[in-house]
Structure formats: C-alpha cells, structure tokens
Amino acid sequence: MLADVWGYLTDGSHWSGSTGIAAFLVQQLLLTVTAMVIAMVVGLPLAMYAGHRHRFGFLAVNVSNVGRAVPVFAVLLVLSLGPVGSEEFGPYGRAGLATLISLVLFALPPLITNTYVGITEVDNDIVEASRGMGMGERKVFTSVELPLAMSVIMTGVRLALVQVWATATIAALVAGPGLGRIITRGFANHRTYEVVAGAVLVAVVALLLEGLAVLAERYADPMRRAQRSDRRGRRTTLREEPLPEAVV
Amino acid sequence: MIRLVGVGKTYEDGTVAVQELDLDVQRGELVVLVGPSGCGKSTTLKMINRLIEPTSGQIFIDGQDVTQADPVQLRRGIGYVIQQIGLFPHQKVIRNVMTVPLLYGESTATARERARELLDLVGLDAATYGDRYPHQLSGGQRQRVGVARALAANPPVLLMDEPFGAVDPVVRIRLQDEFLKIQRELGKSVVLVTHDIDEAVRMGDRVAVFETGGRLAQFGTPAQLLAHPADEYVEDFVGATRGLRRLTVTPIDPEHLEPLDGVSTGDLGSAIDVDATLEEALAAMLRDDKPLVGVRSGAQFVGVLTPAGIHRQLRASLK
Numbered sequence: 025m026l027a028d029v030w031g032y033l034t035d036g037s038h039w040s041g042s043t044g045i046a047a048f049l050v051q052q053l054l055l056t057v058t059a060m061v062i063a064m065v066v067g068l069p070l071a072m073y074a075g076h077r078h079r080f081g082f083l084a085v086n087v088s089n090v091g092r093a094v095p096v097f098a099v100l101l102v103l104s105l106g107p108v109g110s111e112e113f114g115p116y117g118r119a120g121l122a123t124l125i126s127l128v129l130f131a132l133p134p135l136i137t138n139t140y141v142g143i144t145e146v147d148n149d150i151v152e153a154s155r156g157m158g159m160g161e162r163k164v165f166t167s168v169e170l171p172l173a174m175s176v177i178m179t180g181v182r183l184a185l186v187q188v189w190a191t192a193t194i195a196a197l198v199a200g201p202g203l204g205r206i207i208t209r210g211f212a213n214h215r216t217y218e219v220v221a222g223a224v225l226v227a228v229v230a231l232l233l234e235g236l237a238v239l240a241e242r243y244a245d246p247m248r249r250a251q252r253s254d255r256r257g258r259r260t261t262l263r264e265e266p267l268p269e270a271v272v
Numbered sequence: 273m274i275r276l277v278g279v280g281k282t283y284e285d286g287t288v289a290v291q292e293l294d295l296d297v298q299r300g301e302l303v304v305l306v307g308p309s310g311c312g313k314s315t316t317l318k319m320i321n322r323l324i325e326p327t328s329g330q331i332f333i334d335g336q337d338v339t340q341a342d343p344v345q346l347r348r349g350i351g352y353v354i355q356q357i358g359l360f361p362h363q364k365v366i367r368n369v370m371t372v373p374l375l376y377g378e379s380t381a382t383a384r385e386r387a388r389e390l391l392d393l394v395g396l397d398a399a400t401y402g403d404r405y406p407h408q409l410s411g412g413q414r415q416r417v418g419v420a421r422a423l424a425a426n427p428p429v430l431l432m433d434e435p436f437g438a439v440d441p442v443v444r445i446r447l448q449d450e451f452l453k454i455q456r457e458l459g460k461s462v463v464l465v466t467h468d469i470d471e472a473v474r475m476g477d478r479v480a481v482f483e484t485g486g487r488l489a490q491f492g493t494p495a496q497l498l499a500h501p502a503d504e505y506v507e508d509f510v511g512a513t514r515g516l517r518r519l520t521v522t523p524i525d526p527e528h529l530e531p532l533d534g535v536s537t538g539d540l541g542s543a544i545d546v547d548a549t550l551e552e553a554l555a556a557m558l559r560d561d562k563p564l565v566g567v568r569s570g571a572q573f574v575g576v577l578t579p580a581g582i583h584r585q586l587r588a589s590l591k
C-alpha cells in the first residue's frame with residue numbers, strides 16, 4: 025500500500041499533463057494565493073479602520089461566528105449551481121470563480137476578527153501616550169497600534185491561509201479545480217493509493233504553508249525583536265544604579 | 273502661561289469629574305494638583321492638552337484658547353508624562369526618547385544626539401540603557417525615560433501625571449530632587465499630579481487641593497496651605513502632622529536667629545546654610561544631639577537657631 029503510494033508519487037508521468045499532479049498543485053496554490061490576496065486587500069483595511077476607531081466591534085467579532093456556522097460545501101454548491109456557474113475560469117480551472125469566491129469568504133473571518141481584536145487590544149495607555157506626544161492619527165496607527173497588533177494580525181493571516189488551503193481541496197467535490205481532483209479521481213476508480221497520495225500531498229503542503237506563515241509572523245512582529253534581545257545574553261538589571269549628578 | 277476658567281468635565285455616563293475649576297500657572301511655575309483617587313486630577317491634566325474635551329469653561333495657554341488650536345500642534349508644545357508611563361514596548365529606550373524630535377522632522381542623527389543628552393539629564397547613562405527595551409528597566413528607570421521623552425521637544429509646558437508613582441519612597445525623593453534641579457535649570461511651566469501631600473508640598477510652588485467630585489478646595493503656596501487650611505477638608509487632607517510638614521516648607525528667617533556670642537563651643541555641632549529650611553535645621557540638631565545649630569551665610573556665621581527659635585518662627589509665619 026505505502027509502496028503503491030510512493031510509486032504513484034515518484035512516477036514522473038503522474039506529475040505531467042493537464043490533469044497531472046503538478047498542474048493541480050499549481051492550480052490550488054494559485055487559488056489559495058489569489059483568495060488570500062483578495063481577502064487581505066478587502067478585509068484588512070476595513071478591520072484596521074474599525075479597530076483604530078474602536079467601532080463596529082460587534083460586526084467584526086460576529087463575522088467569525090457566521091463563518092464557522094456556514095458549511096463551505098453549501099456555499100460552493102450554491103455558487104456553482106447558481107448565478108456564478110461552474111465554467112472554466114482562466115488558470116483557476118473548472119468552477120474557478122465559484123471556488124475563489126467561497127475561499128475569499130472563508131478567509132475573511134479570521135483576518136477581520138484577529139485584526140480588529142489585535143488593534144483594539146493594544147494597551148490604551150500606550151496609545152494615549154502617543155497621542156499626548158503629538159502624533160497624528162495616522163502616525164498613532166502606523167507606529168504604535170499596527171506594530172503592537174502585528175503578532176495577532178499575523179496569526180489571523182496564518183489561520184486564514186491554512187484554512188483556505190484545506191478548503192480549496194474540497195472544491196474538487198463540485199468538480200472544481202485543485203489537488204482534490206486527485207482524491208476524487210482515486211475514489212471514482214477504486215485506486216486507494218491515489219486517494220492517499222492526494223491526501224498526503226495536501227497535508228505536506230499545508231504544513232509547509234503553516235511553516236512559512238510562522239516564519240513571516242516572527243519576522244513581522246517587532247515585539248519578538250524586543251524579547252529576543254533578552255536572550256542575546258544582555259541580562260536585565262533591575263537594580264537602581266548609583267546616579268551621576270544630573271547635568272544639563 | 274496656563275489659565276483655566278470655569279472648566280468642567282461631565283463624562284457621558286454622568287460622572288462629574290471636574291467642576292467649575294479656575295486655575296492659573298505662571299511661567300516657570302510648578303503647580304501641583306493633589307487629592308484622593310478619582311477626584312479628577314488626570315482629567316484636568318488631559319483637558320489641558322485636549323486628550324479630553326471639557327464640557328464647560330475655557331483653557332488658555334499663552335492667551336490662546338486651546339479649543340481653537342489644532343490638537344496635534346498643541347500637544348507638540350506640551351510635554352506629557354502619562355500616569356502609566358506608556359513607553360513603547362517594541363522600541364528601544366533611545367528610540368522612545370527620539371519619538372518627539374523625529375515627529376518634528378529632525379534627522380535621525382540629531383534626534384539620537386538629543387535623546388542621549390536627555391537620558392543623561394534624567395540620570396540614565398545612554399550607553400548602558402539606550403539600547404535596552406522598556407521591559408528591561410526597573411520601574412524607576414522607566415519613569416525617568418518617561419520624563420526624558422516628555423522633555424524631548426524642549427516644550428515650554430510640561431504636564432506630569434504621577435511621574436514618580438512607581439517607586440519606593442527613597443528613590444521617589446531622589447527623583448523629586450533631581451526633577452526640581454532640572455526644573456530650576458530649564459524653567460518650564462509645570463503641572464504635576466500626585467495624591468501624595470508630602471510630594472505636593474515638597475515640589476509645588478503652589479498646590480491645588482482637590483476634593484472628590486472635582487471641586488477645588490484650596491489653591492495656594494505650600495506654606496499657606498499648611499498654616500491656613502481653607503476648611504476642614506483641607507485640614508484633614510494635609511494631615512495631623514501638618515505642623516511637621518510646615519518645617520519642610522518654611523525657610524530660616526534670620527530675624528529669629530540668636531547671636532553667636534555666649535554659646536559654648538561644646539553646644540555647637542554642625543552648621544547649616546541660611547537658605548536651608550527649618551526641617552533641615554531641626555534634623556541637624558537631632559543628628560548632632562545638640563541644643564542648637566549654627567547658621568552661616570557663605571563662610572560667615574550669622575547666628576544660631578534653637579528649638580525655641582524654630583517655634584517662634586513657625587508661629588510668626590502663621591500670621
């Protein structure tokens with residue numbers, strides 16, 4: 025069985041062609057990236073504005089509940105049967121548009137909720153201090169709220185990314201695009217090894233994406249830099265040092 | 273320099289934080305707002321730099337109505353030390369202090385230079401502490417950074433909300449002394465908030481005593497406050513030991529010194545300067561275990577002070 029899976033995955037002929045692994049992999053990555061970019065372009069500014077103003081909190085927090093309550097499958101089905109249809113859509117394949125729309129919809133909740141919560145949770149004293157020093161609203165946002173919310177926002181991005189990738193696999197169930205096609209194809213032809221191979225691929229890429237997102241999170245979060253400097257060996261001295269005479 | 277006329281603040285929920293407040297701060301003067309927790313001290317301070325809008329009355333700085341000013345421009349001319357310090361945790365200490373010069377459009381190099389000077393001014397070695405993050409400092413060190421940051425734009429006005437709150441009494445007194453020294457050099461107009469009456473009489477040129485509900489109970493010099501409390505509330509607030517506190521705020525009056533002649537050299541301990549306070553005089557007597565203390569002006573002895581002399585002087589200052 026495992027040998028069959030391995031054999032399937034290492035056989036170059038299965039990777040090539042318009043219904044090969046490579047094509048589906050690229051297609052699903054393309055879907056995921058496109059959906060993420062659209063969701064971020066739409067969702068982040070809205071959530072950032074709402075967070076900065078401390079308004080529309082009810083909406084921002086409730087989109088995630090709606091997101092959890094509605095099954096992806098239903099949305100996909102309705103979209104592809106309904107007005108959007110399941111035609112080929114450029115490089116995104118069959119039912120590409122319906123798939124993209126539902127992926128964007130499912131990426132939005134974690135993005136919006138985390139961004140909103142991340143920004144509103146920034147210590148109000150620090151925000152007030154920055155206003156008190158004479159920072160304008162834009163400056164308060166870019167140099168205080170955003171950096172301090174970065175880790176929570178990036179967690180939202182990571183959640184959304186992994187969720188979109190996993191959801192994209194399901195798109196195949198409505199004869200859509202992506203790696204899910206390998207799994208459905210395997211089922212249809214009673215080739216268990218093909219089903220398993222598809223699932224393994226999906227899981228491996230999910231882990232890779234998660235890893236990338238964690239790296240990005242680390243890179244983007246200024247608070248990590250602050251904490252890292254502790255570990256560089258410069259120990260914190262909490263002692264009050266004897267003071268030199270204050271001089272002007 | 274700063275003038276509040278009939279200023280009041282009622283929050284949306286109906287809380288009256290400040291009512292009908294008249295207050296003025298002269299150029300170069302240090303005015304302390306003191307009162308129990310929740311009496312509207314922070315609210316008053318934040319109305320001066322428009323972090324909170326008053327619901328009645330007017331506030332003038334240099335004759336200009338602050339509600340007519342652009343809040344961002346206004347705040348750049350006012351140093352602000354927030355009660356909770358509020359340093360930026362994601363930036364190094366030096367960067368925190370550079371914030372305001374950078375806002376003004378200074379080059380990074382100039383801002384850094386300025387920040388180094390200021391850290392030195394508040395007694396933190398820039399080379400040691402500049403590259404640390406705020407969480408790597410003690411509470412007292414953080415408060416110093418907060419003060420340095422507020423001074424960074426060299427603003428003529430400084431608002432300080434419990435700037436020495438987070439430290440033990442010993443460090444607190446040292447920070448107070450250092451700040452008074454800085455204040456004497458820089459001559460800022462300062463409004464300082466505290467709930468500690470000792471800090472108020474130590475630091476203030478004038479002290480405003482607030483009562484819960486945002487009422488101004490009395491506004492005067494520390495000596496006036498201690499000698500003539502306006503009402504029972506103030507009397508209570510300045511405390512049963514206000515007699516002792518008056519020693520702190522009453523300077524030696526040469527009128528009440530006794531002549532040096534006839535004093536046996538055995539009774540003479542150390543000598544103190546004529547600019548000292550009665551507290552320092554009494555402290556010297558107790559420390560040396562002597563019935564009197566010598567008072568000199570420069571190298572010249574001008575007389576001796578006895579416990580009876582201190583008493584006489586306190587009584588005279590009551591009139």
Ligand SMILES: Nc1ncnc2c1ncn2[C@@H]1O[C@H](COP(=O)(O)OP(=O)(O)OP(=O)(O)O)[C@@H](O)[C@H]1O
Pocket residue numbers: 283284285287288289308309310311312313314315316355467
């Ligand atoms: N945003 C707000 N909304 C409603 N009430 C408020 C608000 N901010 C402060 N208050 C109330 O106004 C009153 C004065 O608050 P303020 O912060 O000015 O007190 P304070 O004198 O600085 O006290 P402390 O010494 O504890 O800092 C308090 O009763 C407080 O609960």
Ligand SMILES: [Mg+2]
Pocket residue numbers: 313314315355433
């Ligand atoms: Mg306060």
